[in-house]
Amino acid sequence: xxxxxxxxxxxxxxxxxxxxxxxxxxxxxxxxxxxxxxxxxxxxxxxxxxxxxxxxxxxxxxxxxxxxxxxxxxxxxxxxxxxxxxxxxxxxxxxxxxxxxxxxxxxxxxxxxxx
Numbered sequence: 001x002x003x004x005x006x007x008x009x010x011x012x013x014x015x016x017x018x019x020x021x022x023x024x025x026x027x028x029x030x031x032x033x034x035x036x037x038x039x040x041x042x043x044x045x046x047x048x049x050x051x052x053x054x055x056x057x058x059x060x061x062x063x064x065x066x067x068x069x070x071x072x073x074x075x076x077x078x079x080x081x082x083x084x085x086x087x088x089x090x091x092x093x094x095x096x097x098x099x100x101x102x103x104x105x106x107x108x109x110x111x112x113x114x115x
Contacts, residue, residue, distance in 0.1 A: 002026020002103060004095050009109030012085055020080040020109055022095035030073035033098050036080045038091035039108075049080060050098060062088070085113045 008020040020036070033052050039045040049069040051057045057069050068081040078095050092108040 004103070004106035006093060006095055006106050006109040009093060009111045011112045011114065013115050014086060014113055016085050016113070017081070017083045018085065018111060020082065020093055020111075021077055022079075022106070023075070023077045024095075025076070026103065028073070029076050029078075029097075032101065034069075034071055034078045035096055035098050036067075036069055036078070037094045037096060038089075038111075039094070040088075040091040043091075045094070047098070051078065082111070085111075087113045089113050 003025050004022055006020060006022045008018060010018060012018055033050055035047050035050040037045050037047050048060045048063050049057060049067055051069045051071050059067060066082065066084045069078065071078045089111060090113050092110050094105055094108040096102055096105060
């Protein structure tokens, strides 16, 4: 069954950095726009970064200038470099395609920003 597997989360102090990875096992994803989403406790899941088929990327206002999304089509993997992390970035992070092509969600990877 096609699935996304996210990794790289953890506990980090404010101002720190993490690099998340997400690999898709459902065949080549090179034809799809990829997104990183996050869901904080009690909140709806939100799209924070997306990358088109090449390198064009867009970001939510809350992360622009701090997060960078990249992709490696040969590895079916998308990355999220997160710098200058803030407590408000605490959430479970997921990757997926964009609507209306959303697939079943993976387990996500927990990011906790706390001193």
